[in-house]
Amino acid sequence: MLKYELIYNDLWHRIYNGDLYSGAKLPSIRQLSQQFSCSKSTTLTALQKLEDHHLIYAIPKSGYYVVDHQIPHKPTVSSIIDFATSSPTWHAFPYKDFQHCINKAIDTYQTDLFQYGTPKGLSSLITEAKKLLESYQVFTNNSNIFITSGVQQALSLLSLMPFPNKRKTILVEQPSYHLYMDFLKTYQLPAVGINRSIDGINLEELEQIFRTREIKFFYTMPRFHNPLGTSYSKKEKEAILHLANQYDVYIVEDDYMADFEYNSKRDPLFSIDLHNRVIYLKSFSKIMFPGLRIGLAILPNALINIFQQHKNTTDIDSSMISQAALELYLKSGMFERYRAQVHEIYHNRGKILQHALKTYLPMYPSSSEICMHSHIVFPKEVDLNRIIRYLSEKNILFNPIEQNYIDDFYHERILKINVSTIEDDKIEVGIKEIAYSLNNLNNYF
Known part of the structure; x- marks a missing residue:
């Protein structure tokens, strides 16, 4: 082992063992050179490697200090089968690649970090976003694209700001995205629901609501609906658009998948x-x-100015570092390569889930979409909450469906299933356990 590697390993272990805590000053270059009987240049090589790994930082004419002594979390093997969590599998993401983009973004945009950002978002990111959107068959102009602090910010702005149709009531599919349902309840915004099931929505009911209620916009997830996992057919989408135009209703399309x-x-x-x-x-x-x-x-021209005004009052701009790093991640081709890789992983999990549902629970309605999340519909006599509690005792986790509904809307007995964080070999095990609980534990229920 080379001498500088000995110095690096020694300091690395001292940092992660807590002997050198966050903010602690390292021994001087002279002290380290004497300790390891090496030249100052060798010591500097070791310190540079520690600095490159973001373990230490330098203060001119003072020395080197520890950034953080905590060991990065690593994925651990767990006996839990978590059908509740909808976040992506975190350790599948190539953090090193994105770290390069963050570091490069800080170097490239260091002057901009000390200024307020642009109201619509980083212009170079908007240019890259336009190219990305075209891969989804979304063709628009740069002037219609806004960068927001997540979709949550966009939804809140759209819900609170006035629309050209001068209406206030929001129509939402039921069930729907739970955080948006929470938002509507928290702000006590006028909202009505329309049932969405495996078979879609009732278009006659949709027309009646559009005709008789003062609907501002219809919030919908046409593909891979959350939490159902279903998608609209082209015929349904065309019918929805026709009715929206006929009755002067806007549509907010959440295409998160x-x-x-x-x-x-x-x-x-x-x-x-x-x-x-x-x-x-x-x-x-x-x-x-x-x-x-x-x-x-992506906004129609009629909404750009009013959206901009309301966005300015919530934040001047979304995180500049995040925007700049994402721009480089898109422009470099890293995103495209990662998207292809993770698409294959999740598509495979979706196929395993569908196979398991058809094998062990064929008698219960469920989505046939190959998607990382799906659902099972149970009859009225099934006490779904008791099933969820029983399965939790088996380390199989689910979230109740109630949070996905607005108040006073009828709740179907839906078991939400998400496999985004579950290892492939555990998906079938979990579905099989659901079937077992339904078929063999009648005394429990």
């Missing part, structure tokens, strides 16, 4: 909108990681 589409012929609502009715939202939370806090909102 666009990166996992396996059907090349299935395009978003936005792509067939001829009357500028669709507001398209895209998140990076599922394909990358939620902590990035970057979302895309």
Whole structure:
């Protein structure tokens, strides 16, 4: 082992053992050189490696100090089968690649970090986002693209700001995205629901609601609906757009799972909108990681100014570092390579899930989509909450469906299933345990 590696390893262990804690000053270069009987240049090589790994930092004319002594978390083997968590598998993400982009972004945009950002978002990111959107068949102009602090910010702004149709009531599919349901309840916004099931929505009911209620916009997830995992057919999407135009209703399309589409012929609502009715939202939370806090909102011309005004009052701009790092991640081709890789992983898990559902629970309705999340519909006589409690005792975790509904809307007995963080070989085990509990534990229920 080379001398500088000995110095590096010694200091590395002292840092992670806590002998050198966060903020602690390292021995001087002279002291280290004497301790290891080496030249100052050799010692500097070891210190440079520690600095490159973000373990220490230098203060001119003072010395080197420890950044952090905590050991990075590593994935551990667990006996828990977690069908509840919908976050992406964190250790599948190539953090080193993105770290390069963050470091490069700090170097490239160091001057901009000391200024307030642009109101719509980093212009170079918007340019790269436009190219990315085209891969989803979303064609628009740079002027229509806004960078937001996640899709949550876009949804909150759209819900609170006035619309050209001068209406206030929001129509939401039921069930739907639980955090948005929480938002509507927290702010006590006028909202009504329309049932969505494996068979889609009742278009006659949709028309009646559009005709008789003052609907501002209809919030929908046309593909890989959360939490059902279902998608609308082209005929349904065309009918929804026709009704929206006929009754002066806007549509907020949440396309958060666009990166996992396996059907090349299935395009978003936005792509067939001829009357500028669709507001398209895209998140990076599922394909990358939620902590990035970057979302895309594509707005019709009629909404740009009012959206901009309301966005300015919530934050001047989304995180500049996150935006700059994402721009480089897209431009360098890293995102495209990672998307292809993770798409294959999740698509395979979706196929395993569908096979398990058809094998062990064929008598209960469920989505046939190959997606990382799905659901099972149980009859009224099944006490779903007791099933969830029983399975939790077996270390099989589920979230209740109640949080996915607005108040006073009828709740189907739906068991939400998400396999984004479950190892392939555990998916079938978990589904089999559900079947066992239903078929053999009647005394328990």
